[in-house]
Amino acid sequence: MKIARLVAAVLLALPLILFGTNYFLEFFAVEQPATAGGLELLEALREGGLMGPIALSHVVIGLMLIVQPVRFVGALLQLPMSLGILAFHVTMMPEGNGFAAVMLALNLVVLADPKRLRALFTTS
Numbered sequence: 001m002k003i004a005r006l007v008a009a010v011l012l013a014l015p016l017i018l019f020g021t022n023y024f025l026e027f028f029a030v031e032q033p034a035t036a037g038g039l040e041l042l043e044a045l046r047e048g049g050l051m052g053p054i055a056l057s058h059v060v061i062g063l064m065l066i067v068q069p070v071r072f073v074g075a076l077l078q079l080p081m082s083l084g085i086l087a088f089h090v091t092m093m094p095e096g097n098g099f100a101a102v103m104l105a106l107n108l109v110v111l112a113d114p115k116r117l118r119a120l121f122t123t124s
Contacts (some may be wrong), residue, residue, distance in 0.1 A: 001112070008109035009065045012078065015103070016062030023055035038092030057081070065110065075110040082107040 022028060045051040058081070064074025082104045089096040111117070 005071075005110050005113060008106040009071055009075070012075075012103060012106040012110060013062040013065035015099075016058040016065070016078070020055045020058030020062060023051060035092050038088065041088070041092065071110065072113055072116050075107055078107050079111065 019030070022030065042051075045054065057077075061074045061078050061081070064070045065078070067074075082100075086097075086100040086104050089100040
């Protein structure tokens with residue numbers, strides 16, 4: 001299970017780092033959402049200045065997922081973002097559902113550390 005969590009962490013970290021750095025460096029074009037609502041949401045995030053901090057958080061959390069001592073915390077921080085990404089794709093860009101579902105599944109595998117989960121839910 002330890003190897004599975006490591007592989008899941010790396011597979012989850014790669015798109016976070018790639019898409020996060022792409023926002024700043026623009027080394028490849030990102031497909032625009034098929035629906036008007038998805039496009040409007042992304043434009044509002046960019047124009048409102050929120051996309052920069054979101055992209056930066058993806059890069060930071062992606063790096064955290066690669067570094068063992070902070071991997072679990074990175075996965076905890078990524079969980080609400082994975083849920084948000086899945087919700088966005090389900091409601092506004094269905095063609096990305098598969099990718100978003102895989103990201104959420106990888107996130108849950110990284111969090112499936114029995115020792116750390118036990119420590120979260122037990123009292124001293």
